[in-house]
Each structure stands twice: as C-alpha cells, then as structure tokens.
Amino acid sequence: MLNRTIKIVSILSFLVLNKQLLGKEQNKVVSKAGVTVSLSTKGNDIAFDQTSIQIPFAETITLTFANQALKGSEILHNVAILKPGSLDKFLNALQLSGYDLDKIKNDPSILIMTEALPPGASQSVEFHPGEPGFYPFVCVMAGHADMLGMKGILNITKPLKK
Ligand SMILES: [Cu+2]
Incomplete structure (x- = not known):
C-alpha cells in the first residue's frame, strides 16, 4: 500500500x-x-509596394525585402530603415556620398540596411527599434528615394495593454 x-x-x-x-x-x-514585415517592389516601377506600414512594437523585428523587378531588367533595389526624424538628413548624406553604398552604410541614421538586390532576390534582416515611433524606410539606389519617391514610413505602435 x-x-x-x-x-x-x-x-x-x-x-x-x-x-x-x-x-x-x-x-x-x-x-x-517577434514581429515580421514583408516589403517588395512592384514590377519595374521604382517604388515599394507599400508606403505606409503599421506594426506593433517588438524587441526584434524581422523585415523581408524582395526585389520583384522583372528578370533581365537589371534594376537593383535595397531598403534601409532609418531612425525616426532622420529622413532629410540621410537623403542629404546619400547625395553627398554619390549614392555610394560602401560610404553610406555606416551612416548613423541607418538602423539596418539590406544589400543591393538584383531582380528576383530577397533578403531578411533583423533590427531592434528600441521604442515605438515612425521609422522612415528608403531605397538607397541612385535617385530612387530622393528623386523618384521610393520611400515610406514604418509606424511601430505601442503594444496593446493586456
Ligand atoms: Cu530602388
């Protein structure tokens, strides 16, 4: 027992x-x-498929960017996520660098940046926003963001109270 x-x-x-x-x-x-975001391009347009994205805050955010330009178009794109409020300053620095990726990649305004991707390629990057806010995103290829408007805003909102 x-x-x-x-x-x-x-x-x-x-x-x-x-x-x-x-x-x-x-x-x-x-x-x-965490939170994941998908972003791509629209055919051979020099534009992102979204210009305004809203996501809840997370310590780690994974962004997947796909260049969907037609194969053979040879159009390169990338995406850089910038610190809130730094868009104008960054675009100035980008022009001054002569759109040189190697020179601009260490710019303090950049939170994270993908490589320059050929048509059909995609890349996932992780970043840590630190706090909610409006984070600009741009393509740094020559003229894409500053002249053709290939840019947008990632609105990272405060988490909902449980
Ligand atoms: Cu581009």
Whole structure:
C-alpha cells in the first residue's frame, strides 16, 4: 500500500514538472516569434509596394525585402530603415556620398540596411527599434528615394495593454 502511494506521488510530481516545462517552452516560442514585415517592389516601377506600414512594437523585428523587378531588367533595389526624424538628413548624406553604398552604410541614421538586390532576390534582416515611433524606410539606389519617391514610413505602435 505504501509502495503504491509513493508511485502515485511520483507520477503526479512528474506531471506537474512536465507542465511547468511546457509552459516555459511556450512562452519562449511566443517571444521569439517577434514581429515580421514583408516589403517588395512592384514590377519595374521604382517604388515599394507599400508606403505606409503599421506594426506593433517588438524587441526584434524581422523585415523581408524582395526585389520583384522583372528578370533581365537589371534594376537593383535595397531598403534601409532609418531612425525616426532622420529622413532629410540621410537623403542629404546619400547625395553627398554619390549614392555610394560602401560610404553610406555606416551612416548613423541607418538602423539596418539590406544589400543591393538584383531582380528576383530577397533578403531578411533583423533590427531592434528600441521604442515605438515612425521609422522612415528608403531605397538607397541612385535617385530612387530622393528623386523618384521610393520611400515610406514604418509606424511601430505601442503594444496593446493586456
Ligand atoms: Cu530602388
């Protein structure tokens, strides 16, 4: 009888422990998922498919950018996400650099930037916005953002209160 009681207790404690582990694992998955954003181009237009994007704040945001220009068009695009309020300053610096990716890539206004992608290519990048706000995004290819308007705003909103 005593032996049986010990057995039942140990099974119960195993179940409780197991549930705790599962609970932790589930939390981990939720926080790891973060927020993802997809952005692309529209055919051979020098434009993003979206100019205004709203997402909830997360510590880590994953952006996937696809250059969907027609193959053979040789149109390169990229995307740089900028710190709030830095668009004009950045476009000035970009012009001064002669649209040189190597020179501009260390500009302090840039939070994250993809490579210059050929038609059909895509790239995912992760960044950490730090706080909610309006984050401009631009393509840094010559003339795309400043002359042809290939730019937009990523509105990272405060998380909803639970
Ligand atoms: Cu572009």
